[in-house]
Amino acid sequence: MSTIAGILFDGIAYGSLLFLIGVGLSVTLGLMNFVNLAHGAFAMLGGYATVVAMNRLGVPFLACLPIAFAVSAIAGVVLERLLYQRLYRASHLDQVLFSIGIAFMAIAAATYFFGPGQQPVSLPQFLRGQVNVLGVDLGAYRLFLVAVVAVVTLVLAWLVARTRFGAQVRAAVDNQQAAAGVGIHVNRIFALTFALGSGLAGLGGALGVDVLGLDPTFPVKYMVYFLLVVAVGGAGSIKGTLVAALVLGIFDVAGKYYVPQAGAFVIYALMLVLLLVFPAGLYGRRA
Amino acid sequence: MARAAGAQAVTPALRVAALTRYWGGFRANDAIDLSLAPGARHALIGPNGAGKTTLVNLLAGVHAPTSGRIYLGDEDITQLPQHRRVGLGLARTFQINTLFAGLTVIESVVLAVCERTGASRHWLRTVAGRKAEIAEAQALLAMLGLEADAGSVTRNLPYGKQRLVEIALALATRPRILLLDEPAAGIPAGESAALFEALSRLPAEMTLLLIEHDMDLVFRFAERITVLVGGSVLMEGTPADVAADARVKAVYLGEDVHA
């Protein structure tokens, strides 16, 4: 029984991380209809920012998290204003190629500055080891991860449902023209949303160094998983991304535990099945 | 022009029974009944948002109705997908130009003809070798006055010509019933003459349903008019009936309805 609880918990932790990184992609896709395959690069940026801050500047781990968020958010705004916004009306093929190009450049840059190997990160003492919760031994760091993502999710939910900004984003996702028609500065919304999504990805990348590892191929290695989560959850739906991320996280961990020979097979097959039944995603808008 | 009188004596070309479409809580079409005799010249009018285009989309098969049935002659086509309805003789034009932007005019029409004749399944002969289909397409373009533009790429055509290509594509399927969704949309009121010309030259046996805002066009063209308001049928009658009806005048307050 405790094994199942353990797997469930690990799956939730993994899924939470996928959600944190993937939610920005989902909103970008739902809002700007832009397929951004370079999204993982922002997560990677957050990861490397954390590594630099911790290992070369001696910044404590917890303080690195907002730094990672900020660095990726700023990078996101800059890239969005300079480059991405030119391609909002372009075909999805163009967007795919463009973002692959950005991803390639990011990977090459990371290799140049940091070398091709994995980056080590030493977690603070209080985040290592196990914590006993209700009779089950859970990894302290994973517990911390789930807690952070839970807080972020609640903040996001509040932002979307209770603030004017959130209302504006929802309006723009629903009908861009109408939103512009009632005076919403759609361009500003795009920039801020892109920044928020990239920042969250950066935060996820920072948190994920210990769980997912960090090397220059991060954007390509994990891009599939982020895309998967967004496609299955339904682009533009935060709830959908969360559900999809948790489901896929649990299935991936369970799959690798119970059927190790199948490897990632389980998760890809599950994705195909889900997409077959829900072509627009679990919470997708187009029926 | 001779017209089939007494819709009860002949099977209607197109019939709709209690057709309803909900979008979530919003009732776009509510229990609509409509019956078109073969060869009818029927118009559908109503203010913006009345559900006219939704009805056309239901008839054409773009959306499935929430409830109700659609009959083409004797056949219940409610469950049939779009392209199968075209095969049975039901074609439509779009309110917003939905053309093949990168193809030339002649290519677009030849494509439509080939889809009808089944030539689109063939991949070993070139398009140029399909003489019959090309000749038919050229005749169609000539009928609409588009021969000179045959070689032009669709996206480079002036708007008015694009509206004619819209109709050409529908006609290429040799429909028995043609749904025209605001064919004069975007064309200045004074310039709809060419369009009316084209409509009046359509075969008498073809059943036409015209959705329009251009009242000039509607009153010159229609023998019967259905008025749609808020998703339901307000009334149906001859142009004279409609023009005289107080409720219709109230709905169109401020609009110039012909007496």
Add this chain to the structure above:
Amino acid sequence: MPDGRWSRREVAFWLAPVAAFFLLPGHLVLGSQILIAALFALSLDLILGYAGIVSLGHAAFFGTGAYAAGLLAVHGWGEPLTGLAAGGLAAAVLGFATSFLVVRGSDLTRLMVTLGIGLLLFEAANKAAFITGGVDGLSGVVMWKLLGVFSFDLKGRTAYLYSLVVLFLLFLLVRRLVHSPFGLALRGIKEGGRRMPAIGAPVARHLVRAYTISAAIAGVAGALLAQTTQFVGLDVLGFPRSAELLIMLVLGGAGMLYGGLVGAAVFLAAQDWLAGINPAYWQFWLGLLLVLVVLFARGGLLGALATWRARRGRRP
């Protein structure tokens, strides 16, 4: 109206690889790679350039063809032409089976489905190492003489001509297809997807057919690779191969029949020259090139060429 006549430029284009055989005898191995990649790119052009389906997993068919032909040879049947047919057939079956997933859903769904199928196959081949050789690859692909006469020599001469002939024949087929009413229907799907059903076109049926043919051709390309290199590595199924294919096609210009061929030649020649210097630099410049092509030269090389020639023609 497409009438299938050959322009002088087209004839000149096909003389180039023939000339290369005689003028560049030391580069025939690279030449074969280019010809095979060109065939692979041609298969993608059919569905992407003409029908408008963006696929991130076309390597699935390439790899299927490669393994089919490779396994056939490893298990005793090394006749090249039947091996090619086997590769094409295996890939066609897979293409047909998966086409139903691909013709539904939005662009993103299609992207994910094509990507997912590619990854699934890669994982499957990886885990089924007892069949495929896994990470070590499938070696021992011994080929018999081509047509009973020509043996595959170390300098790659037979391989080159073999690849060239196969490429040319399949190119003729695709050229015919593209100029036919079916080809026009595919272009219609790309140019006006919403209008197609309204003119009575069975869009899904057209796409299934195109996708299956495209998969078959990709499978033949994969089989060619297996036969000419006498080896099949896992990378034939990998995402990088699908991504590079996409890049080659877009670089050359999609939807123009020759774009994939040109793109493959330019890409592989450049990679051969530059990647030798420093792989990380290659990736950076490739990324930058992609960004620039999308921003400024969407039609790829052939598109830019066509624009340039049009401008020249217009000057008095």
